[in-house]
Amino acid sequence: MSDVLAVADHRRGDLRDVSYEIITAGRELADETGGDLHLVVISGTVDDFADKLNRDGVDAIHIVDHGEEFNHDVYAQAVTQLYNELAPQYVLTPNSVNGLDYAPAVANELDLPVVTDTVDLEADGETLVATREMYGGKVETTTELEGDAVVTIRGAEWPAAEGTGNAAIEAFDANIDEETVGSTVTGFEEVGGGDVDISEADLLVSVGRGIEEEENLEMIRDLADALDATLSSSRPIVDNGWLPKNRQVGQSGKVVTPDVYIAIGISGAVQHVAGMKGSDTIVAINTDPNAPIMDIADYAIVDDLFDVVPELIDEFK
Numbered sequence: 001m002s003d004v005l006a007v008a009d010h011r012r013g014d015l016r017d018v019s020y021e022i023i024t025a026g027r028e029l030a031d032e033t034g035g036d037l038h039l040v041v042i043s044g045t046v047d048d049f050a051d052k053l054n055r056d057g058v059d060a061i062h063i064v065d066h067g068e069e070f071n072h073d074v075y076a077q078a079v080t081q082l083y084n085e086l087a088p089q090y091v092l093t094p095n096s097v098n099g100l101d102y103a104p105a106v107a108n109e110l111d112l113p114v115v116t117d118t119v120d121l122e123a124d125g126e127t128l129v130a131t132r133e134m135y136g137g138k139v140e141t142t143t144e145l146e147g148d149a150v151v152t153i154r155g156a157e158w159p160a161a162e163g164t165g166n167a168a169i170e171a172f173d174a175n176i177d178e179e180t181v182g183s184t185v186t187g188f189e190e191v192g193g194g195d196v197d198i199s200e201a202d203l204l205v206s207v208g209r210g211i212e213e214e215e216n217l218e219m220i221r222d223l224a225d226a227l228d229a230t231l232s233s234s235r236p237i238v239d240n241g242w243l244p245k246n247r248q249v250g251q252s253g254k255v256v257t258p259d260v261y262i263a264i265g266i267s268g269a270v271q272h273v274a275g276m277k278g279s280d281t282i283v284a285i286n287t288d289p290n291a292p293i294m295d296i297a298d299y300a301i302v303d304d305l306f307d308v309v310p311e312l313i314d315e316f317k
Contacts, residue, residue: 002089002123003035007079008053009094010044011070015052017257018094018153023161025121025153026092027057032123036060038086040172042078043067047169056163062172069185075102078174080109085172088148090128095152107150114150115143119157138270156257156278198247201230204258206249206276208234210265210286210305214242220264223309226316232256234272250275265305268293285309 006026008019023039030037036059041049046063054061064078079102083091091106093099095117107114119140120131128145145151198204205224211217217237224231231247238248249256251271261279266272268284268291276282277296284297285305294300301308 001035002033003038003086004030004033004090004092005038005040005079005083005086005088006092007075007094007099008039008041008049009096009098010041010049011098013044013068015049016094016096016155017160018096018155019049019053020055020160021155021158022092022094022153023053023055023058024158027161028158029090029092029121029123030057030059033089035089038062038082038088039167040064040079040082042075043069043071050169054165054167054169055161056165057161058165058167061167061169063169064172064174066174066176067184070098070101071181071184072101072105073181073183074174074176076105076109077176077180078172079106081174082172083110090123090148091150093150093152095154099152103150103152110148110150112148112150113145114152115145116152117154118151119154121151121153133274155255196230196246198230198232198249199254199256201232201256202259203227203229203262204232204249204256204260204276204279205229205262205264206232206234206266207237207264208266208272209236210267211237212265214240216306217242219306219309219313223262223264223313223316226313227262229260229262234266234269263293263297264309266293267291268296 004026006022009016026037038060039058040062042064046065050061050063066074093103115130118130122129130143132141207220232249233243233247237243251274255275257278260281261276262283264285282297283299284293285301285308289302
């Protein structure tokens with residue numbers, strides 16, 4: 001029997017969706033190894049986070065009450081010490097900005113292999129088979145890891161854990177060496193182009209090269225306003241300089257998981273789909289019924305966006 005240790009992710013006082021998804025990934029792995037799933041919550045409002053994450057499948061939740069925001073040194077030390085305390089076989093972290101920050105440091109400190117951006121995991125005895133995507137999702141590769149390992153999981157690849165659990169919630173007294181903590185968060189300030197975080201949006205209206213001209217974006221903005229939605233785009237729109245980089249959805253942009261994703265004039269290249277396929281409901285508007293986006297759409301409108309969008313604006317204004 002081998003346990004799994006999963007690390008929750010939060011930012012600016014809010015749990016990230018991947019924190020619930022990593023429970024599902026960790027539970028599946030723990031079932032295969034015959035062990036328990038331990039979840040650790042570090043920094044922030046740890047008691048509140050622990051209550052929210054007490055879902056079905058979690059055997060124990062460990063809280064490390066140290067500071068309010070993510071800190072590389074605190075996370076690296078806390079996860080390393082908890083690993084030494086629990087002796088799990090696998091450490092799972094999100095493949096987020098935070099997770100990719102401390103996971104390699106933990107692996108280095110513990111002298112363990114690390115594999116990042118996994119989309120599937122399967123344990124076979126002492127061997128972990130980790131699946132990753134390459135070349136914009138066109139190719140899947142597998143990596144076999146023997147023994148203990150640190151793994152980061154891609155968001156939106158596992159369903160969020162549900163139900164109400166009965167895990168024991170325990171404080172973990174991590175011995176943080178303050179002299180080695182080289183930085184601290186003193187506040188947040190938005191930089192140019194950072195007017196919105198599309199990964200936080202519940203409703204996204206996303207536009208692609210089918211819009212043809214920059215001036216036609218105004219019509220898409222009108223629809224976003226009518227729906228009280230956030231405007232996002234595929235890469236060509238950003239490459240043309242029509243929208244800032246922070247609005248880009250996709251493998252080279254941001255991964256989004258809104259309740260509703262409306263794709264307008266987007267063909268659905270694999271790089272774009274990788275960033276939005278976790279949306280609850282996908283609506284696609286495209287003149288091409290064979291466009292790849294239609295394969296994953298819950299609702300497909302085969303028509304000219306210049307006819308459809310004005311009708312939607314009138315309907316929702």
